[in-house]
Amino acid sequence: MFKRPKLEEFPAYTRNYIKLVPEGDIVDILTEQLDKTYNLLSQVTEDQADYRYEDGKWSLSEVIGHLTDTERIMAYRILRIARGDQNPLVGFDENEFVKKASFFVRPMADLLEDYQNVRTATTSLLKGLPQHSLKYRSNANGFDVTVETVAYMVAGHERHHLKIIEEKYL
Numbered sequence: 001m002f003k004r005p006k007l008e009e010f011p012a013y014t015r016n017y018i019k020l021v022p023e024g025d026i027v028d029i030l031t032e033q034l035d036k037t038y039n040l041l042s043q044v045t046e047d048q049a050d051y052r053y054e055d056g057k058w059s060l061s062e063v064i065g066h067l068t069d070t071e072r073i074m075a076y077r078i079l080r081i082a083r084g085d086q087n088p089l090v091g092f093d094e095n096e097f098v099k100k101a102s103f104f105v106r107p108m109a110d111l112l113e114d115y116q117n118v119r120t121a122t123t124s125l126l127k128g129l130p131q132h133s134l135k136y137r138s139n140a141n142g143f144d145v146t147v148e149t150v151a152y153m154v155a156g157h158e159r160h161h162l163k164i165i166e167e168k169y170l
Contacts, residue, residue, distance in 0.1 A: 002134060009145075020159035021152055030122065034120070044108050066094055
């Protein structure tokens with residue numbers, strides 16, 4: 001069973017994300033988050049998906065794409081670390097990813113289906129990990145992290161963006 005890592009086990013830049021994650025099993029938290037996020041965003045119209053609350057900010061569809069891309073990368077990190085891979089895992093430029101992805105041309109229903117599929121794959125991966133692998137460590141984006149740490153980063157990152165979505169987009 002996953003246990004919430006101590007705050008000092010997280011890279012400093014993610015601590016504000018992690019503070020948003022409640023106590024509990026991370027697989028359950030991610031599953032509940034999937035339902036909440038999907039239900040909230042399935043009501044979004046195509047016009048709302050194109051909305052930017054400020055010049056230079058991502059559209060809502062780009063935020064959804066960013067969440068999905070980031071989770072894919074985090075799940076890959078979880079897999080590599082859980083399998084004992086000690087090779088450093090490099091970071092990524094989320095702004096370049098969004099710029100190159102053209103999320104704005106995809107219908108919102110497609111973006112949500114993709115998000116749902118990625119989250120389902122992430123929770124499936126986490127459920128199948130041996131207990132002993134949860135504390136395995138490696139270097140990701142220049143920081144020492146465990147499998148558990150990265151799993152909590154997924155949930156915290158999404159909670160951070162959901163708060164912005166609710167406050168500024170919807």
